[in-house]
Amino acid sequence: MTKLRGSFTLASGLFTLLCALQLASPYSVAHADQIVLLPPEGNADDDRRADVEDTMAATLRALGHTVIAGDTIQRGGVVGTPRTSDEMVAVAQANGAAWVLTSEIHPLTGQYRLLLRAGYAPIRRVEELDILVVVADETVRLRDILASMVRPAGLGEDALRLTGGEDAAAAEERERLLREQRERDAGEQAARDAAARETELQRQAEEEARARAEFERREAERAQERRDARAAEFDRRERYAASAENPWLAQLGFSGAGLMVFPDPPGPNQGGGLLGALELRVGHGIGSVRGLEVRGGLDVVFGATNAVNLLVGAVYLTSPFSFPLHLGGGAELGAFINTSGAREPGFLIRGSFVAAYRLAPRLYVEVAPGLTVVSAAGGLVALGASARIGYRF
Secondary structure, eight states: OOOOEEEOSOOSHHHHHHHHHHHHSTTSSOOOOEEEEOOOBSSSOHHHHHHHHHHHHHHHHHTTOEEEEGGGOOOTTOOSSOOSHHHHHHHHHHHTOSEEEEEEEEEETTEEEEEEEEEEGGGTEEEEEEEEEEGGGHHHHHHHHHHHHSSTTOSTTHHHHHHOSOOHHHHHHHHHHHHHHHHHHHHHHHHHHHHHHHHHHHHHHHHHHHHHHHHHHHHHHHHHHHHHHHHHHHHTOOOTTOOSSOOEEEEEEEEEEEEEEOOSSOOTTOOSSEEEEEEEEEEEEOTTSTTEEEEEEEEEEEESSOEEEEEEEEEEEEOOSSSSEEEEEEEEEEEEEEOSTTOOEEEEEEEEEEEEEESSSSEEEEEEEEEEEEOSTTOEEEEEEEEEEEEEO
16 A cells, blocks of 8 residues: 655644644645646656646646646746755745645556655645556546645545555555655665766866966966076176277275375375375276276375375176176285385286176166275285276266
């Protein structure tokens, strides 16, 4: 014997009274409502399911109901076939209907099994009827079933009548077939769910991989752009004395040095072991050799001795940075003319480390620590540094 399953979400004294009044009412057998008729499911072929759907729709209309079917059905956010009372109510409310009907069709020889579920939205009731329908009596049988099921009072005792006439063997066979079908459906649904989860996980993994690859690509492009910008900036860096428009340089500065070797005997005008000098330099850049500049100059020396230096030399400065700092070295040769004491002339040799920085488009500041050797005045060796400011023209 088939099972009758009902799902009630409201149970109260008011509901009991309402059902009693509906059973006593002459409208308890049939009442015109809007009904959502969902497409049948089951293992029957498409033609059989379509025929049964058309027959049920025609029967419900003949009973005075308005049928909502096919593409006009609004799902109300429910995915798949509604089965619970909440899902039935959601579909009913989305379509402005009181009833939602779902069905499953399983073909047999000359007949088919019909699992019919009716959800009544006003009281959130779901009833299920599992019956045999002989194809030859299909129209009359479906009219009897639907008239009994689609009413506010529900199936009641008609459930026994509609499912009667089966012997124990037939009922057992039907239960077995339905159980097997449900197991197959559950297995297929589980397989579909597992496949869907696997597909979703794979999609998420692919999306994450694409996002990670895109992020890494953008970061690599930005890093390369930064490297290219630094390289381009470095290639465009200023080179010392490389301007063809302003090859000349005039410098004025001051130097100080401490004597490491004193003349022997010391001169009468020596002011201790320190030398100072006012310096004038004029230079010209060699265009064919970047960073090379020849220079001539004049120093007025005071301190431990008084003298005038007449010098020629050169500096070679490289440009290792993108900002205008130039580093290198220089050498000067010249005459040391003592203006105090014995006034003995001599030769001067000076080697320096040179650092030049451009303060303005043509204005440079330069420092040059170095060692000076003088042959005059008994021989002098001084260690000091120069600071000069220069203008290119």
